[in-house]
Amino acid sequence: MLLGCRPATQAPNAVDGSAPAVDASRSPPPAPQEAASRSPPRPPRPEDWFEDVTEQSGINFQYRNGREAERYTLLETVGGGVGMLDYDQDGDLDLFFTGGGGFDSAGKVSGRSCGLFRNDGNGRFADVTAQAGLEDSSLYTHGCVAFDENQDGYPDLLVTGYGGCRLYRNTREGRFADVTDQAGLRIEGWCTAAAAADVDRDGWPDLYIARYVQWTPEDDAGRFCGDRDRNVRDVCPPQLYPPAQDLLFRNLGNGRFRNVTADAGLSDQGRALGVLAADVNQDDWIDFYVANDAGVNHLYLGGPEFPLRESGLAAGVAGSEHGLAEGSMGVDLGDYNGDGVPDLWVTNFELEDNSLYEGVGEGLFQHATIRAGLAGSCFRYVGFGTGFADFDSDGWLDLLVINGNVFYHVGQAGFEQPAFVYRNVGGRFTDVSEQAGPYFSSRHAGRGAALGDLDNDGAVDLVVSHLNAPAAVLRNRRPPGRWVGLRLQATRGEREAIGARLVLLDGVQEPTRWVTSGGGYLSQFDRRITFPLSEDADARVRVEWPGRSAEVFDDLAPRRMNLVVEGEGRPADGP
Amino acid sequence: MQSQRATAPQRRIIVLAIVLGAAVLAGVFFWPEDPQTLMERGLAQQNVDPAQAEELLARSILAADGDFPEAQLALSRLLADQGRWEEASTVFGRIENPSRCEAAKLIRLADSAEQAGRLPLAEAALSAAQDGAATADAAVLRRLIEVRLQRGRLDLAFENSVALSRIDPRDPFPWIVQGRIHRAAKRVYPAIEAYRRALELTPENRRQGLRSELVGVLLESRNIGQAREEFDKLSTGAPLPATLRLQQAHLLRLESRPEEALRIVDELLKDEGDSTPALMLRGEIKFDLEDYRGAADDLEEVVRRLPSSKEAHYKLGMAHRALDNRQKAETHLQKSRTLGELSTTALALEQQAALEPENHAIRARLAELYDQLGDAQRANFWRSRVD
Numbered sequence: 003m004l005l006g007c008r009p010a011t012q013a014p015n016a017v018d019g020s021a022p023a024v025d026a027s028r029s030p031p032p033a034p035q036e037a038a039s040r041s042p043p044r045p046p047r048p049e050d051w052f053e054d055v056t057e058q059s060g061i062n063f064q065y066r067n068g069r070e071a072e073r074y075t076l077l078e079t080v081g082g083g084v085g086m087l088d089y090d091q092d093g094d095l096d097l098f099f100t101g102g103g104g105f106d107s108a109g110k111v112s113g114r115s116c117g118l119f120r121n122d123g124n125g126r127f128a129d130v131t132a133q134a135g136l137e138d139s140s141l142y143t144h145g146c147v148a149f150d151e152n153q154d155g156y157p158d159l160l161v162t163g164y165g166g167c168r169l170y171r172n173t174r175e176g177r178f179a180d181v182t183d184q185a186g187l188r189i190e191g192w193c194t195a196a197a198a199a200d201v202d203r204d205g206w207p208d209l210y211i212a213r214y215v216q217w218t219p220e221d222d223a224g225r226f227c228g229d230r231d232r233n234v235r236d237v238c239p240p241q242l243y244p245p246a247q248d249l250l251f252r253n254l255g256n257g258r259f260r261n262v263t264a265d266a267g268l269s270d271q272g273r274a275l276g277v278l279a280a281d282v283n284q285d286d287w288i289d290f291y292v293a294n295d296a297g298v299n300h301l302y303l304g305g306p307e308f309p310l311r312e313s314g315l316a317a318g319v320a321g322s323e324h325g326l327a328e329g330s331m332g333v334d335l336g337d338y339n340g341d342g343v344p345d346l347w348v349t350n351f352e353l354e355d356n357s358l359y360e361g362v363g364e365g366l367f368q369h370a371t372i373r374a375g376l377a378g379s380c381f382r383y384v385g386f387g388t389g390f391a392d393f394d395s396d397g398w399l400d401l402l403v404i405n406g407n408v409f410y411h412v413g414q415a416g417f418e419q420p421a422f423v424y425r426n427v428g429g430r431f432t433d434v435s436e437q438a439g440p441y442f443s444s445r446h447a448g449r450g451a452a453l454g455d456l457d458n459d460g461a462v463d464l465v466v467s468h469l470n471a472p473a474a475v476l477r478n479r480r481p482p483g484r485w486v487g488l489r490l491q492a493t494r495g496e497r498e499a500i501g502a503r504l505v506l507l508d509g510v511q512e513p514t515r516w517v518t519s520g521g522g523y524l525s526q527f528d529r530r531i532t533f534p535l536s537e538d539a540d541a542r543v544r545v546e547w548p549g550r551s552a553e554v555f556d557d558l559a560p561r562r563m564n565l566v567v568e569g570e571g572r573p574a575d576g577p
Numbered sequence: 578m579q580s581q582r583a584t585a586p587q588r589r590i591i592v593l594a595i596v597l598g599a600a601v602l603a604g605v606f607f608w609p610e611d612p613q614t615l616m617e618r619g620l621a622q623q624n625v626d627p628a629q630a631e632e633l634l635a636r637s638i639l640a641a642d643g644d645f646p647e648a649q650l651a652l653s654r655l656l657a658d659q660g661r662w663e664e665a666s667t668v669f670g671r672i673e674n675p676s677r678c679e680a681a682k683l684i685r686l687a688d689s690a691e692q693a694g695r696l697p698l699a700e701a702a703l704s705a706a707q708d709g710a711a712t713a714d715a716a717v718l719r720r721l722i723e724v725r726l727q728r729g730r731l732d733l734a735f736e737n738s739v740a741l742s743r744i745d746p747r748d749p750f751p752w753i754v755q756g757r758i759h760r761a762a763k764r765v766y767p768a769i770e771a772y773r774r775a776l777e778l779t780p781e782n783r784r785q786g787l788r789s790e791l792v793g794v795l796l797e798s799r800n801i802g803q804a805r806e807e808f809d810k811l812s813t814g815a816p817l818p819a820t821l822r823l824q825q826a827h828l829l830r831l832e833s834r835p836e837e838a839l840r841i842v843d844e845l846l847k848d849e850g851d852s853t854p855a856l857m858l859r860g861e862i863k864f865d866l867e868d869y870r871g872a873a874d875d876l877e878e879v880v881r882r883l884p885s886s887k888e889a890h891y892k893l894g895m896a897h898r899a900l901d902n903r904q905k906a907e908t909h910l911q912k913s914r915t916l917g918e919l920s921t922t923a924l925a926l927e928q929q930a931a932l933e934p935e936n937h938a939i940r941a942r943l944a945e946l947y948d949q950l951g952d953a954q955r956a957n958f959w960r961s962r963v964d
Contacts, residue, residue, distance in 0.1 A: 225932060231732065241925035242932070297921060298914075315910050318895060323861075325891030325913050327921050353763060355799060366898065373865055377831050378799030382766060414766055430833070 043444035050439035051393060051423065052464065052476040059475045060126045061097065063117040065449065065467050068104030068142075069410070074237050075222055077111065077164055079408035080144050080194060080214065080275070081386065081449025083524025084465045084473065086456075087148035087157045089134070090176055093563070094121035095454050095528055097465055099473055100161060103142030109219045111164055113139040116146075125457065125477075135177045141165055145450070145524030149198035149207050151185075152257065153497050160209065162193035162524075167211060186258045191246050192217060197520025199279035199288040200496035201266075201304055203549055206253035207496050208262075210290050210520070212274030213246035229412050236412045240296050245273045248292065250310075267309025272300055276333040280518040281501040282344060283317075283365025286549040288501050290520075291319065293330035293348050303365065318367040319346055319359045328354045329384075332523035336390030336399045337361075337514045338374065339429035342505070344516060345370070349385025349403055349523070352414045356385050356403060375431045376401075380422055382415040384408055387451030387523045391462040395482035395534035397511045398426040404448035404466055404523070418445035421466070441466075441476055454528020458563060460485030462532070467525075482534035486541035487563035489530045490517060494550055494568055498529060501548035506533040508540070535560055544574050612641040616648040623655060631655055643671070650678045650686065657689050657698075665690075666698045675701070676709030683709070684717065691724065700724045715745050722754055729958075731758050749778035753787065756794070765798035785811060792824050801831050819849045826858055835865040853882050857889060864892060869899040880909070885951025887916035919950055930959075937963050 046053060056062075065082035068075075085098035101114040118134045119127035131137055143163035151158040156172040166189045170178035182188055192214045198207040221243065228236035247270040251259035276293030283289060287304035294300065298320040302310035314320035321327050329351025338345045343361035350356050355377050360370035371377050380403055387404035394400060405419035423438040424431040435442040447469035456463040461478035468474070486506075492499040502517040515531045535541060541558035545566060553571030558564045619633030634652040638645050649672045656665035669675065675683065683706040690699035703721040707714065718741045725734035735758050738751035745751075752775035759768035772791040779787055788811055795804035808828055811821055822845045829838035842859045846852065860875035876893035883889060894909030923946040930939045940959045947956035 227932070230931075239928055241928045296925075298917065315914050316898075316907070318898070320914075321917075323892075324888035325894075325910070326887065326917060353765070353798075362899075368895070368899075372831060373833050373835070375833055378801045381799035414764065 043440045052439040055477045056475045063099045066102045071105035082467045083145045083450030084452035085146040085526035086452045086454040086528045094123045100143035113141045115139045145195045147196040148526045167193045195277045197277045197279035199500040206255045209251040211249045212277045215243035217243045265308040275331045278333045278521040293333045295329045298327045323369040331386045332388035334389045334521045342514045349388045383419045386449045389453040391453045400426045404451045406448040450524040452525045484535035487532045488566045492568045503546040505544045507542040610640045612637045646672045646677045675705035680706040749775040768794045869896045872896040887913045
């Protein structure tokens with residue numbers, strides 16, 4: 003989150019004789035605090051893209067980071083995520099929130115229960131945390147990933163946090179059981195994001211667990227971070243702590259996982275906050291893209307054998323336009339320019355543009371932030387939650403960016419910051435946050451966000467987690483007239499078909515989507531895929547199952563989610 | 578024969594005379610000198626016999642038990658006039674409270690010191706003049722700011738500039754200083770505000786340079802809309818100087834108008850062929866336009882001129898990758914990675930150095946790292962703080 007890079011290339015600086023020049027290498031004085039620039043919250047308008055339905059939804063959940071203990075630790079900066087999963091398989095997305103934690107009087111880290119809210123299908127959610135067996139405060143939590151660990155058709159949950167992770171197995175009776183120990187996942191360290199995908203194509207989803215830094219509260223004893231001159235204390239930056247190595251666990255298919263980090267050749271030099279599992283280079287093997295804070299990002303390319311090949315720099319997705327390390331947090335994959343090749347998107351620290359990497363084929367990317375019109379508008383903010391989604395149902399993937407500072411006092415643009423929506427028109431983005439609704443006209447200490455269709459109307463809704471403030475539920479008010487939704491079920495491989503590629507065969511735009519795991523920031527998105535349809539278009543979709551053949555599904559029902567089962571389509575002609 | 582011996586009264590008179598004589602002699606040698614008199618005598622000798630003047634001033638200070646600011650300042654000035662700067666600084670440094678000295682004399686010493694490049698002494702003298710003034714003197718404060726900026730004492734210069742802006746709210750100078758200090762510290766948003774204040778206070782016909790600086794910081798902060806607005810105010814129809822044309826090209830690129838940016842930077846390089854920033858920018862623009870051959874040519878030249886530029890190596894590596902020159906791509910990407918790792922290490926160590934101000938090993942390592950990164954300015958900065 004914090005890098006403090008000097009600008010890669012300084013803009014030309016004309017200095018005349020009216021005042022002496024300043025030597026940039028010298029120690030600077032303190033900065034005045036600055037407010038973010040957006041106007042105060044405005045009332046809702048009929049044309050708003052999103053409506054804040056938090057109150058009506060019945061969701062009242064806060065992520066707590068322990069700020070009140072005034073410890074000023076890095077732990078407080080990471081925040082939490084949101085999971086969208088249909089835990090009871092009733093066809094509606096339920097919501098899971100990580101709860102964070104705090105500090106006891108001795109400064110020891112303590113956990114706080116997460117929250118599970120059942121979607122009752124009428125816009126209301128019921129708190130079922132206790133009855134689902136998830137009232138667990140043993141971990142200071144951050145992220146979550148839903149995946150079908152035992153391939154029984156019900157999503158299980160992996161929750162990450164400071165001190166390890168917890169695997170909750172879905173019992174299919176509305177409850178979860180903590181099977182962390184039985185699964186061999188009792189691990190140490192500071193776990194942040196996670197992704198699950200079948201790396202070795204054995205039909206079982208494996209686990210990538212991102213870890214941040216090696217830190218204990220004792221490391222901060224006697225340490226003052228912040229603005230010494232003004233005696234303003236703040237959290238310490240991550241560079242002060244050694245990176246923690248990420249972990250890869252192979253799912254043995256018997257309820258147990260084996261740590262294969264060494265075989266996989268994962269770097270020990272990342273301070274990971276985001277991870278995405280997908281077939282990034284389109285070679286039919288699962289890859290992992292890892293967003294690192296205060297270091298270059300990693301792209302681990304999968305293949306028939308370990309180790310994974312780290313190719314971030316060579317692929318062009320390691321950092322800034324100039325390859326410089328940034329403070330990266332959230333990540334997503336999508337086809338922003340409609341060329342059928344996956345592109346990557348990463349949110350970054352303040353004074354860094356967020357990075358759009360345009361896929362140019364063969365697993366190579368070019369930094370495209372400037373040419374896509376995304377330079378500048380979030381430059382002063384710290385980007386966390388994010389995702390590609392076609393919010394306005396025009397077939398082009400738009401972007402969401404949730405911001406919030408890590409510093410309470412000494413950042414560039416205030417602790418609470420505005421969120422952004424960018425509309426994509428033909429591969430060029432425009433900031434439409436002013437039209438996006440009151441949520442986007444006010445400031446928040448934003449962190450994770452989940453994207454998905456909560457009311458099954460074909461439009462992507464949002465749920466956002468904040469630090470020490472209630473989560474927000476934002477209903478998309480621009481549902482498509484016609485659309486088709488797909489829920490994949492693989493039969494010859496891992497059931498959720500992570501890595502699958504889908505193309506809407508509408509004869510016009512033919513948008514492409516991928517099934518991914520991880521992604522966003524510490525959150526779990528709706529894994530179903532939705533395409534908007536024109537009035538006369540058939541709902542016909544080509545599905546390329548990961549590592550296997552492609553099928554076309556012709557008779558999909560519009561305006562609803564379709565269960566698409568591998569083997570039930572007709573073979574596709576081409577690759 | 579009659580005895581010649583003195584009588585007892587006579588003996589007493591003789592003893593008394595001897596004692597009195599000894600007392601007079603002792604008085605001559607040991608009677609405390611008057612510091613003021615000695616100083617005045619020293620000052621009178623300044624232009625006649627500097628050595629004598631130095632001795633008298635030294636005696637004057639000694640006679641005052643080492644605390645006679647006026648004489649100390651005079652001696653410091655005398656030594657300075659002889660080019661004995663170290664001694665002059667030492668003498669001045671021993672003045673317990675130099676602000677008790679006459680401001681005009683302090684300023685004269687500061688003048689000499691500044692002219693001789695003895696900035697610490699100039700700063701000390703100006704600071705004393707400022708502290709001693711009953712009301713803050715804008716002219717002295719201005720000079721103090723200038724000296725402190727030259728010395729890299731940005732924190733103090735910043736404080737002084739804030740004070741100056743209160744004394745003379747219509748003076749743009751302190752806002753320019755604050756803008757530049759904020760900008761140097763990468764606090765671009767406060768810098769923008771300060772530049773805007775300075776612009777408001779500057780007459781229209783003298784705004785160009787300042788506005789160009791504002792455009793520069795707006796570009797650094799990727800504040801594209803405002804940069805365009807300000808830049809358009811600079812474009813009066815007359816031919817633009819090189820710095821502004823470079824800004825113009827930079828801005829056009831950020832506005833996703835690469836063709837126009839290329840035209841500007843092409844013309845600029847035609848007129849001013851030696852500009853490395855312009856070459857770098859043209860390489861980037863050509864890359865945007867997928868002219869990878871052209872980009873590689875420009876960036877090769879940038880790398881030749883700036884072999885430690887990780888940015889140029891990376892962009893060149895990417896251009897070679899697009900041209901399918903795999904070996905060259907690998908070489909430059911690897912070089913960029915190595916430099917990037919050094920840079921990351923340096924940044925982490927800077928954080929550490931801030932927490933451990935007494936740790937000289939960290940500073941030495943930072944100097945070494947910045948040498949490797951080709952950043953001589955920063956390397957020297959850390960080297961100067963090792964001892």
